[in-house]
Amino acid sequence: MTAKAARRWLHLVVGGALLMPYFLFVGTVVLALLGVPDFFTDPPALVLTFALALPLVAVTALVPAARPPAVALARGLTGAAPDALADGPARGRVDRSRTACWYVLHLGLGGVVAGATLAVPPFAVLLALPVVRPGPRSPYTLPTAGPALYLTPIAGLALLAALAGVAAGAGAVLARAAPVLLGPSPRERLERAERRAAELAVRNRLAREVHDSVGHALSAIALQATAARRLLDGPAGGGRAFAGEALSAIEETARRTVGELDAVLGVLRESGPDPGTAAPGLAEGLPALLDRTRAAGCRVTVRGAPLPGVLPPPLDREAYRIVQEGLANALKHAPGAPVLLRLERTASRLSVRLAQPLPPAPPGPSDGGGRGLAGVAERARLLGGSAMAGPCEGDWVLEVTLPTGAAPVPRTGEETR
Numbered sequence: 001m002t003a004k005a006a007r008r009w010l011h012l013v014v015g016g017a018l019l020m021p022y023f024l025f026v027g028t029v030v031l032a033l034l035g036v037p038d039f040f041t042d043p044p045a046l047v048l049t050f051a052l053a054l055p056l057v058a059v060t061a062l063v064p065a066a067r068p069p070a071v072a073l074a075r076g077l078t079g080a081a082p083d084a085l086a087d088g089p090a091r092g093r094v095d096r097s098r099t100a101c102w103y104v105l106h107l108g109l110g111g112v113v114a115g116a117t118l119a120v121p122p123f124a125v126l127l128a129l130p131v132v133r134p135g136p137r138s139p140y141t142l143p144t145a146g147p148a149l150y151l152t153p154i155a156g157l158a159l160l161a162a163l164a165g166v167a168a169g170a171g172a173v174l175a176r177a178a179p180v181l182l183g184p185s186p187r188e189r190l191e192r193a194e195r196r197a198a199e200l201a202v203r204n205r206l207a208r209e210v211h212d213s214v215g216h217a218l219s220a221i222a223l224q225a226t227a228a229r230r231l232l233d234g235p236a237g238g239g240r241a242f243a244g245e246a247l248s249a250i251e252e253t254a255r256r257t258v259g260e261l262d263a264v265l266g267v268l269r270e271s272g273p274d275p276g277t278a279a280p281g282l283a284e285g286l287p288a289l290l291d292r293t294r295a296a297g298c299r300v301t302v303r304g305a306p307l308p309g310v311l312p313p314p315l316d317r318e319a320y321r322i323v324q325e326g327l328a329n330a331l332k333h334a335p336g337a338p339v340l341l342r343l344e345r346t347a348s349r350l351s352v353r354l355a356q357p358l359p360p361a362p363p364g365p366s367d368g369g370g371r372g373l374a375g376v377a378e379r380a381r382l383l384g385g386s387a388m389a390g391p392c393e394g395d396w397v398l399e400v401t402l403p404t405g406a407a408p409v410p411r412t413g414e415e416t417r
Contacts, residue, residue: 005164007169011077013117015110020051022060023111050111054104061103062096064089067182070102071184074178095185102181109170122162135403144206204378221250249295251289258322281316282323282343283410289320293327300327304345310351315404318379319352322387325376326354326398333396349385355395376400 012392025051060066075085090096184192280288290300311319323341330339337357344351373389376398381388385402 001030005168005171007077007166008175009113009117011073011106011174012113012167012170014073015106015108016112016114016117017059019053019107019111019112022056022107026053054108054110057107061100064091064096066103067095067099068092069184070099070106072183074102074174076163081179083192083406084179086180086188088112089167090186090211092185098181105177105181107390109174113167113170116163116166120159124156124159127152127159129300130336136358142275183296214315219238221254225250249292252292280320281313282311282319283316285320286323289327291326293331298327298331300341301338302341302343304343312404314401315350315383318383319350322352322376322379322400323354325373328353328354329373329398330356336388345404350404352398352400355392356392356397358391358396373398 027045035063061070067086068088071085071087086095090099276413286302290302293300326341327339330337334356340353340355342351342353342355344353373387377387380402383402385400386401387398389396389398391397
C-alpha cells in the first residue's frame with residue numbers, strides 16, 4: 001500500500017469517527033421510539049440508523065464555520081493541492097451546500113470503511129488461521145474438517161484484499177470530490193487572484209525602486225571612484241581638486257542611497273512607508289541628480305525642465321525614477337559621451353527623451369541593460385503611458401510619454417555644463 005492510499009484510508013477512518021455522534025444519537029433517540037432493543041445486532045436497524053444520520057450531518061454542515069476544518073483535513077490527508085481548496089468559512093448558499101455534500105460524502109464513506117476496518121480483520125484472522133476457531137456461542141460457523149478447512153485462509157486473505165480495494169476506491173472518490181465540493185467559488189478565485197496580483201505588484205515595485213535608486217548610485221560611485229583614483233595617482237594640482245569633488249559626490253550619493261534603501265527595506269518589514277515616497281520629485285531632485293551624474297564624468301544637456309510644484313506627486317516621482325534610470329544607463333554604457341535630456345510638458349502629457357551617441361555595443365539584456373529598461377516600461381505602463389528604447393538616427397534613445405491632466409508648464413532655457 002502506498003503512502004497516499006494510507007493517508008486516504010486514515011481520512012476515511014476519521015470520517016467514520018466524526019459520524020459516530022450522529023449515529024449514536026439517531027440510534028438511541030429515534031430508533032428507541034420504534035422499539036428496537038439493540039440496533040448494532042439488527043442489520044435492518046443498523047442500515048436505517050446509518051441512513052437517518054446522514055441528513056443530520058448535512059444540516060449541521062450548513063454552518064459557514066464547518067468548511068475550514070473540512071478543508072484542513074482534506075488538505076492534510078487527501079494530498080489535494082493548496083490552491084485547489086478554498087480558504088475561510090463558506091459565505092454563499094452554494095458554498096454551504098457544497099460543504100454539506102462533502103460532509104455527507106466524507107462521513108458516509110468513512111462510516112462504511114471504518115466499520116469494515118473494525119469488522120473485517122478479526123474475521124479474516126479467524127479464516128486465515130485454522131487453529132483459531134470461535135467458541136460455541138460465537139455467531140460465526142466455520143468448517144473444522146474437510147477441503148473447506150484449507151480454503152478458509154484464502155478467503156481470509158481475499159477479504160483483507162477486498163477491504164484494501166474498497167478503502168482505496170473510496171479514498172480516490174474523496175480525492176476527486178474535494179476540489180469540486182471544497183474548492184473556491186468563482187468570487188473567491190477572483191479575490192485570490194486580486195490578492196496575488198497586489199502582492200506581485202508590490203514586489204515588482206520594490207524591485208524597481210532598488211534597481212533604479214541603488215543601481216544608479218552604484219554606477220555613479222564606481223565611475224567617480226575610478227576617476228578620483230586616476231587623478232590622485234597623477235600630478236598634483238587641479239586633478240587633486242577634482243578628485244576631492246568626486247569624493248564629495250560619492251559621499252553625498254551614498255548618504256542619499258542609504259536613505260532610499262532603508263525606506264524600501266522598511267516596506268519589506270511591513271513597517272515603513274510606500275517605497276515610492278522615498279524618491280524625490282523631478283523638479284526637486286533633478287538638479288542634484290544632474291550634479292552627481294556630471295561629477296561622474298557624463299556631460300548632460302537639459303532642455304525644457306518642468307517648473308517645481310506643477311506635476312502630481314506620483315507622476316513627479318515616477319518621472320524622476322525614469323530620468324534616473326536613463327542617466328544610469330548612460331553612465332554604464334558610454335560614460336564619456338554627451339547626453340541630451342529633453343523634458344516637454346503639454347496639457348495632456350509629459351515627454352521624457354534621453355539621447356546619446358550610439359556606443360559600440362548598445363545596452364541590452366546581455367550586458368545588464370535590459371532589466372532597468374524593463375522597469376522603465378513598467379513604470380510608464382502603470383501610469384498609462386508608453387516607453388521606447390533603441391537606436392534612432394545614430395543615437396541611443398530612451399523616450400517615455402506619460403499622461404497628465406495638469407496645466408501645461410512653460411519651458412525654461414537650456415542648461416548645459
